[in-house]
Amino acid sequence: MQQVATIGQSFLINQNGSISTVRHWVGLLNSPDGWQESKVYSRDFIRQELVYGGRSGNTIDVAYREFRGGYATPAFYQSLKYDLSASTRIRFQKFTIDVVRADNENIVYKIASDR
Template identity: 40%
Template sequence: MGWSVPTFSKLALISMIMMLSACGPVLRPIPPEITKVTVPEIGSLQTRDIGVPLIEQGQKHIYEALIPSKDMKTNRPLHNGYLTYEGEMIAKMNTDGKKWYCGRMVYVSTDGDREFTGNWCENVHDLEKKWNMPKGTYEIKMVSHIYLNNFQMNLIYTGKRGNEVYITYREFKNEWSRPSFTQNLIFDLSESRVIGMKGARIEVIEATNTNIKYKILSGFIVN
């Protein structure tokens, strides 16, 4: 048995959802587990064009989330469309220690247009009771996302001549380059195919006039 509503305008529907969302429980985020990471990951084989950073720094956030299935998304049909959760629903907690899962509720019209309607929070019991959804229609698991740091140390491939490759080392904060922390480097691959600076080490597999293929051996040492 799916969820349905009377026929009325999309604007009225969106307004109703926004008001209901505002009346929900007061929730606090569950802090994610955070670890420092090198981007791309150490040991990975990569290819980058000239001018694109070869290595960056970030943080991996690991947290609990509810992943809706396709059946769960399409089980709430509306007039001329349906409601769906946009991606994963992040776990949060209320003052009584009850766990909820919150995500973006989106209206999808029959022609495929998507319109964001608001944040919506559910606990697992309510999901099964209100939508008549068996557990097979969603999955609760630990997920992760990587966010780049505001302060970055980059190595950028800028070209080659013979056995020499040209690399620019750059530091910047909040997307603003710091010219005094930019340095142009030349590495001779006939001496070693491992290049790097400040702890970062990259093995050059192949370098051409347009791109470089490489393997990340270690990340920058950040003070």
């Protein structure tokens, strides 16, 4: 199945772990009903994203971002470039993606494998 993403949009998301919503009493002066909700991430929570950055000539730019516990991890940010004249199949970690079309607005792709 073909999918489409625009520049700056995550086009592949892999997420493990869990997120729960917890309600805390903060008082009626701090909230209309006195409650505040917050998200609690499990210790093993990890979210990986590939973000489309556009095309220049035959090269597409992709950014890899990784979040742990709900926060971006600077050590896990990577800028990637793929030359589509060499192959329209790109691979990153366990993912293989077939690029159907890419320009400076959108990428049209199919996920060939996630193993």
